Amino acid sequence: MLIIFLISSAAGLFGSLLGLGGGIIVIPALTLLLRIDIHYAIGASIISVIATSSGAAVAYLRGRLTNLRLAMVLEIATTTGAITGALGAGHINPRWLYILFGIVMGYSALAMLRKRNEMANVLIPADPLADKLALHDTFYDDSVKRPTDYRVTRTPLGLLLMYVAGLASGLLGIGSGALKVPAMDLAMQLPIKVSTATSNFMIGVTAAASAGVYFSRGEIHPLIAGPVAAGVLLGAIVGSRYIGRISNKQLRTLFVAILLFISIMMFSKGI
Amino acid sequence: MNEQEESAFVSKTATTTPNIKKARHVERMISNLLFAGVIVSMFFIVFGTGVSFFHHPEYTSHPWDPGQFDSKGNTFPHTLRDVVQGLFAFKGQSFIVTGLLILIATPVVRVFASIVGFIHVRDWRYVIITTIVLGLLFFSFLIGAVE
Numbered sequence: 001m002l003i004i005f006l007i008s009s010a011a012g013l014f015g016s017l018l019g020l021g022g023g024i025i026v027i028p029a030l031t032l033l034l035r036i037d038i039h040y041a042i043g044a045s046i047i048s049v050i051a052t053s054s055g056a057a058v059a060y061l062r063g064r065l066t067n068l069r070l071a072m073v074l075e076i077a078t079t080t081g082a083i084t085g086a087l088g089a090g091h092i093n094p095r096w097l098y099i100l101f102g103i104v105m106g107y108s109a110l111a112m113l114r115k116r117n118e119m120a121n122v123l124i125p126a127d128p129l130a131d132k133l134a135l136h137d138t139f140y141d142d143s144v145k146r147p148t149d150y151r152v153t154r155t156p157l158g159l160l161l162m163y164v165a166g167l168a169s170g171l172l173g174i175g176s177g178a179l180k181v182p183a184m185d186l187a188m189q190l191p192i193k194v195s196t197a198t199s200n201f202m203i204g205v206t207a208a209a210s211a212g213v214y215f216s217r218g219e220i221h222p223l224i225a226g227p228v229a230a231g232v233l234l235g236a237i238v239g240s241r242y243i244g245r246i247s248n249k250q251l252r253t254l255f256v257a258i259l260l261f262i263s264i265m266m267f268s269k270g271i
Numbered sequence: 272m273n274e275q276e277e278s279a280f281v282s283k284t285a286t287t288t289p290n291i292k293k294a295r296h297v298e299r300m301i302s303n304l305l306f307a308g309v310i311v312s313m314f315f316i317v318f319g320t321g322v323s324f325f326h327h328p329e330y331t332s333h334p335w336d337p338g339q340f341d342s343k344g345n346t347f348p349h350t351l352r353d354v355v356q357g358l359f360a361f362k363g364q365s366f367i368v369t370g371l372l373i374l375i376a377t378p379v380v381r382v383f384a385s386i387v388g389f390i391h392v393r394d395w396r397y398v399i400i401t402t403i404v405l406g407l408l409f410f411s412f413l414i415g416a417v418e
Contacts, residue, residue: 001320047371054309054377061302068298068385072401079407086414133396201381208378209408215375216350222367223323226316229374233313 003034004224005231011048012235016056017243018255019199020177021049021207022232024262036224043219044228046211051229053204055236056197063244064139065197067190070152073133074184075202077159078166078176082206085170094172095270101168101179102267108182109259112252115185124189129155139194142244150191158188169206177203178262181255192248192255297388304384305377312373319366326363379408 007029011022023045030041060066130136135152152158161183169176177199184195214220243251354372357365382405389397 047374050374050378054305054374054381057381058302058306058309061298061305064298069397072385072397072404075404076400076407079404079411083407083411083414086411204378205382205404205408208375209411211375212412215372220368220371222319222364222371225371226320226367229371230313230316230320233309233374237309 001223001227004030004227007033008048008228008231009235011228012052012055012232012237013239014235014254014258015048015052015177015232016200016236016239017196017246017251018177018258019181019196019203020052020258021045021203022052023048024178024258024265026228026232030224039219040221040224043214043221044225046207046214047220047225047229048232049207050204050211051232052236053200053207055233056200056240057204058237059240059243060197060200063142064137065193065243066201067135067137067139067152067194067198068201069133069137070135070190071198071201071205073135073155074158074162074180074198075205077162078169078180078202078206079209081163081166081168082170082176083166084163085167085172088167088171092171097168097171098266098270100270101172102263102265102270105178105182105259105263105266108179108186109256109263111186112182112259113256115252124151124153127151127153127155137194139191140244141191141193141248143247148191150194151189153189154187158183161187166206176206178259182259192252193243196243196251196255297384297391301381301384301388305381308373308377308380312370312377315366315370315373319363319368319370321363322361322366323363379405382408 008022008026011025011029014020014025015022026045026048027038027041030036030044031038057066061068130152133155135155136150137152138147138149140146141148162180165176165179165183168179180199180202181192181195184190184198185192190198211220354365354368358369382401386398386401386405389395389401
């Protein structure tokens with residue numbers, strides 16, 4: 001149980017920083033290392049997603065890293081995609097999907113890596129929809145110790161990508177943080193910290209909807225999910241306080257490394 | 272960010288309209304509510320784990336025997352009735368599950384609180400958007416429950 005707690009703390013720490021749910025760490029650790037039934041591992045990973053999201057949300061809301069309006073607008077697309085995906089699951093061969101999304105993630109990782117030396121104030125194309133929905137905002141960047149303004153762009157493309165991210169998570173049962181962050185970063189040109197914090201908010205909301213189902217199916221085992229929740233919460237609370245201090249470049253590099261790893265895993269699942 | 276920096280930051284960004292100031296206030300409240308939820312949930316989980324170990328000291332020696340967690344042997348509480356009964360019987364696992372259920376509820380409460388917040392600042396467009404999100408969440412929950 002102590003092992004679960006420690007691994008989960010690490011999962012929460014990284015998950016909160018990167019806007020991912022921690023399932024990527026929790027599921028293999030529980031199934032391969034501790035030989036726990038895959039159903040309980042998945043149940044625990046859903047809990048891990050929520051714990052990451054809620055544990056980090058406190059700090060992210062205070063630093064105004066989460067763009068609440070943007071999260072709500074995009075959540076409509078993601079949830080619709082997830083519902084479509086859940087209904088379509090079983091009709092499509094998941095092997096091709098794993099290969100497809102593996103390639104998409106690999107490409108996103110490289111594109112995000114290329115962006116790392118870019119200055120923050122590049123010219124951002126105008127977006128009437130973002131203006132209309134008042135999505136532009138300011139956040140407090142602790143690494144430079146001042147409020148930073150940012151503008152949101154290409155909202156329609158962002159919505160489409162969020163729909164696809166939801167579709168992928170519905171079809172494959174994967175968390176979609178790894179697709180959400182690149183969509184916000186590459187298409188919508190958001191600062192990386194805002195992207196991860198907003199993704200962090202969204203994955204928690206989506207996971208809560210499915211958690212009820214897992215619970216009633218009896219797939220959330222208290223003695224497994226309990227230590228996972230406690231560990232992830234602790235990790236996320238610590239991680240979300242730390243995010244301000246690390247630079248955008250460091251965060252981006254860390255995200256790219258993990259994303260490449262996930263894309264290779266997805267790809268190898270398909271072949 | 273400490274309190275002083277934060278208030279300086281808020282006054283710098285929120286000088287335009289009282290509505291934005293109100294919105295900051297709402298965000299503050301949501302964040303406090305979340306924090307309370309997280310702490311209470313953690314308390315239940317830790318307390319429940321303690322009680323479980325107290326009742327079953329054998330868990331410490333070989334707790335991860337895979338057979339114990341076989342999907343057929345559903346002996347732990349996973350319906351609301353089991354949980355409530357377990358709480359009265361002072362069962363550790365029921366306390367853990369209570370903590371987990373509080374945790375699962377936090378994001379939903381957050382969406383609810385956002386709706387209240389948007390009503391508070393009379394941002395009707397976002398009241399509608401957020402309500403749609405909540406509706407979709409319930410819809411996906413229902414789909415999952417039927418399957």
